[in-house]
Amino acid sequence: MAGLAEISEAVIRGDDEQVDRLTKQAIADEISAKNILDDGLIAGMGTVGERFKAHEIFLPDVLMAAKAMYAGMDNLRPLLIKEGVPSLGKIVIGTVQGDLHDIGKNLVAIMLKGAGFDVIDLGNDVAPESFVETAKEHGASIIGMSALLTTTMPVMKSVVECVEKEGLAGKVRTIVGGAPVSKDFAAQIGADAYGFDAANAVDRVKCLISEN
Amino acid sequence: MRPTVRFLSNQLLEDIVGEARSLLEKLGIEIHNPGILDMLGDHGAKIDRDKKRAFPGGEIIDKALEAAPSGFRLYDVEGGETHDLSGHNVHFTPGSAAINVLDYETGGSRRPTTEDYVRYVKVVSRLPHLSSQSTALVPADVHQNISDSYRLFLSLMYCSKPVVTGAFTIDAFNIMKDLQIAVRGSEEALKAKPLTVFSCCPTAPLKWSDVTSQNVVDCAKYSIPVEYISMPLSGFVAPITLVGSLVQHTAETLSGIVISQLTNPGTPVLYGGSPAPFDVRYETTPMGAVETMMIDCAYNEIGKHLGLPTQAYIALSDAKLLDAQAGVESSMGATLAALAGINNVSGPGMLDFESCLSIEKLVLDNEICGMVLRMIEGIEPREDFPAQPRFEELLADHHLLISKHTRRYLRDEHYIPGPVVDRANHSRWLEEGGRTLGERAHAEVERLLGEHEPTALPGDVRKDLTERMSVEARRHGMTSLPHENL
Structure with missing residues (x-):
């Protein structure tokens, strides 16, 4: 079973291939799309934002994390629509x-x-x-x-x-x-x-x- | 290609060294230490005991230069290598022996206490571009006869970096040597892994005091590295010209090398100094003068020509506050020192003719050091040829922010300074408080103090150091030491 923390970690590392694989796995494990989004992808990006503000990581790292997040979002988008989860904005x-x-x-x-x-x-x-x-x-x-x-x-x-x-x-x-x-x-x-x-x-x- | 700077032609350099050697042979050097005069006499130097002068000839000077090592390494309190003082390697160290500290809260300078010293040392321990600490402050809350050894003691207790230091008396050398042996475990271990560099100063013109010449000899006996701090003051106690000042600096420094190498051939030495033009308006010795920096860089060329590692007091300022003058003079000096390849660059943190240390300035100077260390790495291709694939990538993706090439080389190619150096856009700067340099530096000082961690010095060694220092303090009438109350 793919852990949401593991997805967060992969986002933080900017590892798009892992995020793609792990989100697919999480979906297969029947974790809700909203859950994967909030506690996996967005949680990871939250940490990235904090580290960026503290100058621990830099823009390329943030953008790599963003790219990894897209990889996860591509898998989640149809399910989020199906689940009726509203877009963040x-x-x-x-x-x-x-x-x-x-x-x-x-x-x-x-x-x-x-x-x-x-x-x-x-x-x-x-x-x-x-x-x-x-x-x-x-x-x-x-x-x-x-x-x-x-x-x-x-x-x-x-x-x-x-x-x-x-x-x-x-x-x-x-x-x-x-x-x-x-x-x-x-x-x-x-x-x-x-x-x-x-x-x-x-x-x-x-x-x-x-x-x- | 490593960028460099040169001030002397080969011919001029040879002429300066030739004249300096001739001065030593014909006019001699005054040494207020009978034992050293005897020792030089035993090695064949002409001696005039009435005038306390030695006249080392070419043969003796050559013998000393041959014996002096072309470089040496320094090791931290835990025994890890920190310095390779050779070639064009550059290491920065805080300026030394200020009798005042710039108090951030009051904005004024005052006599430093143990608490100031410990704050300073803890901050130095966290600044990555200062490879050593120095005994930068003279604590005024202990007996003056232990103010030199007590600084070294505090440094060894609170920071693992090697220490640039010095003794104020002949007597103090013993405890300062014993503290080092206590850290290393034995005399042999200290010899194998030097922990300190002792600054030893001749007196302009062409003179050695009893204390400083004896310090040279005592360091040599224990193979403790020495940096010679010749201080010609151009136009006052040295010729007005830079060349004349260089001749004097060379003669004084060569005489120091002769003393140490005849005492113990192979003792590590740094060809150093702290020259200055004498300011004929204010009667001062400006360390931020461009001529100071020119003489420093030029004698560094002479030192390298003689096959010796070098030192200079150069990355510092005469300003009284952490102001624009402080930044200009310190960064100009640091830049020239790095380009010249001065091996041990002393100065960061220092203001007011080396008499006042600002811990906030130290934090800023650390960034200056980081920048110039980046600069001397030079410009080298890093997977840049052929260029076409990179530009194809750029044209296709419209940016290279997440290119592998960017991520691979970002941290090597670009020096990214800490928050003291302001690079925010104006709106962001305003939103984040519109802080001045001084405010940013002070915040950084407080942050670094909060991050301080004790060194890995074993408890039994700490105890040993403390006991030795307490005995020394009691010898001078102090029943306790102020650091016990921190």
């Missing part, structure tokens, strides 16, 4: 219109997926309406926006306004990030949160979802 993410810089945004997307969220990545140069339409279409509760240029930062405000115009304020929360963006700017444009880096963005998203 759906997030629409993209670099705002006029901005083609997506390195930071990509990192945030990887980290969010690694934390177990469903991420719909719209890429770069994304129009405000596109963020909001996609969120409505997929029932996403978070819109994450990135900008590297000061000239494209105002687009973030347009997205926030668009969310309000569509009557989604409070239901769809917004988070912003990127090199020129700050906590103050986020407050000015009425965004719900600001993440100073990818790991912090994951923490903020978790807070927004728990508030919802």
Whole structure:
């Protein structure tokens, strides 16, 4: 019988092959998908997050753990749907219109997926309406926006306004990030949160979802 | 390729050494120790007893240089090897013998206590880029005649790293030697695995005091390594020019090598020093002056040319606080020392002309040491050729964060500093408290103190050391030692 602690350990080591094998085994052992998710995969990622914050491990280690988590999620996803387990949260993410810089945004997307969220990545140069339409279409509760240029930062405000115009304020929360963006700017444009880096963005998203 | 720096042409180096040898032969060296004058006379040196001068000629100097080892190793309290002092190997050690400590709470300097010393030693034990400890503080809460041996005692009790130290009197050498023998178990074991390096200082110009010259002899008798700390002060008690100061440094250091090698051929020595230009405005001896660093690096070249391992007081500052000047001077010195390949680099933690130790600065300097140690590893290909497969991977995956190549070499290629060096983005820095360097360093000091673990020194050896130190303390009227109350 595959132990959930063993799955956690494999996630922490970033061993995707083991996580794949162990989750399949756990499923065969009739452990519930939610149980495997919470006490195996997410528990492992929790430890990874703590070690990352303590500078005991670094970004590549976190991303390897995230990759291992995906391997487990691929096996669990159909069962979670069948069991009616709601997603941890759906997030629409993209670099705002006029901005083609997506390195930071990509990192945030990887980290969010690694934390177990469903991420719909719209890429770069994304129009405000596109963020909001996609969120409505997929029932996403978070819109994450990135900008590297000061000239494209105002687009973030347009997205926030668009969310309000569509009557989604409070239901769809917004988070912003990127090199020129700050906590103050986020407050000015009425965004719900600001993440100073990818790991912090994951923490903020978790807070927004728990508030919802 | 190991990056290096050089200041002397081969010709200039030869000329400096030639002039220094000529000085020793013609002007001689003043030695306030009749026994050593006799010993040098027995080996054929011309002696003028009235003027207390010895005139070692070329033959004696050559004999001494031939006998001196080209390198040696140091071993920690538990007997593990920590240092290979040879070639261009670089090891850092805290600066030495400060009479003040910078008090983090008050921001001012004051006389150090046993508690300060133990805090310092515990922190050093956790700093990976300082390969040795030094007796960096002179505790003011014990009798002055045991303030040297008591430092060594505390160091041996609380940290396993080897110790750069020194005796303030002839008498103190005995207990300091006995403490080392107690750790190793026998004189032979201490000889086989040196535990300390003793700093022995000639007096500028061209002079040895009774105490320091006797320390050289006593160390030699027990094969305890010595670092010679010649201190020419350019423009005051040495010529104003760097070349003239180097001639003086060479002569003084060669005379020290002659004393030790004629006493016991093969005794390990470090070709060291602590020169400085004399500041003609403030009447001070700046350790952070660029000329100090130039003389240090240049005499290191001379030492290497003579086939000897080297030392310098170089990675330190004259600032009074842990400020930008402290960082500039310490890092400039550490960088040059590492490039030059100075084997034992003294200085980290030190401020105010080597008179004040800041434990917070020590933590910052440890990071400077880590950076420069990375730097001298140089730039080497690591599965980088052919380059195409790596770039195919990058173009396909859009990043290399989880590439095997990244994970294999991340920790070797990139030096990742501790939290003292701020590399957070501005928002994160603000969110995490917007702390100053001093605040971050102090937090790190407290964290390291919390992590301290006792060394593996056996209980019976601890007891032996404590008894020996107590006897020494009683000899100077102290019925108890302050460390017993910690």
